[in-house]
Amino acid sequence: MTNCTGFAPVAGKNTRLLILGSFPGIRSLEAGEYYAHPQNSFWRIMGLICDAGIDIPYEERLVRLHSRGIALWDVLFRCERAGSMDGAIIESGSLPNLFPAFFEDHPGISRIFFNGQKAAHLYKRLVTPSIPPGFSSIPRQTLPSTSPAYATMPFEEKALRWRQEIVCSIDRTAPG
Numbered sequence: 001m002t003n004c005t006g007f008a009p010v011a012g013k014n015t016r017l018l019i020l021g022s023f024p025g026i027r028s029l030e031a032g033e034y035y036a037h038p039q040n041s042f043w044r045i046m047g048l049i050c051d052a053g054i055d056i057p058y059e060e061r062l063v064r065l066h067s068r069g070i071a072l073w074d075v076l077f078r079c080e081r082a083g084s085m086d087g088a089i090i091e092s093g094s095l096p097n098l099f100p101a102f103f104e105d106h107p108g109i110s111r112i113f114f115n116g117q118k119a120a121h122l123y124k125r126l127v128t129p130s131i132p133p134g135f136s137s138i139p140r141q142t143l144p145s146t147s148p149a150y151a152t153m154p155f156e157e158k159a160l161r162w163r164q165e166i167v168c169s170i171d172r173t174a175p176g
Helices: 026-031 042-050 058-067 099-105 117-130 155-173
Strands: 002-005 017-021 070-074 076-081 090-096 111-115 140-143
Touching (some): 017 155, 042 058, 042 155, 058 070, 111 117, 111 155, 117 140, 140 155
Parallel strands (some): 017 070
Antiparallel strands (some): 002 076, 076 090
16 A cells, blocks of 8 residues: 555636646656656547647646646545555545636536546545635536556547537537
8 A cells, every 4th residue: 555645736827627637656756747647648638629649748738638628637635545546546545636726726627537446436535525605616527547457448439429419518608
């Protein structure tokens, strides 16, 4: 078992969409980057959605997400688990990130997307009770996990679902 601390959010001033994972895997923690495992399909999907694919440097990918109003973060700030699997997270010792302060700093957030069921479950259980009323009504959507552990859905289907939801939300929330 390891007790790990996650990453700070990557969010721009004009953030409108928030994508939440549960907690970074071991490869991501070692690299200091979101979704660093080479088999995770997150960056391949972001390449299709907003030209922020794995073929460009990490910092440039983040810039491209910011330009579309997309932020990345995880539900958990700290957790204990063995390995990288979401199923190994020990919820009783997990601490969520400070969402009330984040929402105060990013009042333009109009939609939250969960990268998989575990992120949605942890948010509902650990975060929802502490969200101020003004932010508790932000619409939320669970998308298929991009984790290589979620192999029951083919990449093409995951990418289609992500693309439909994210592109539609980007279009709806675009300024002007």
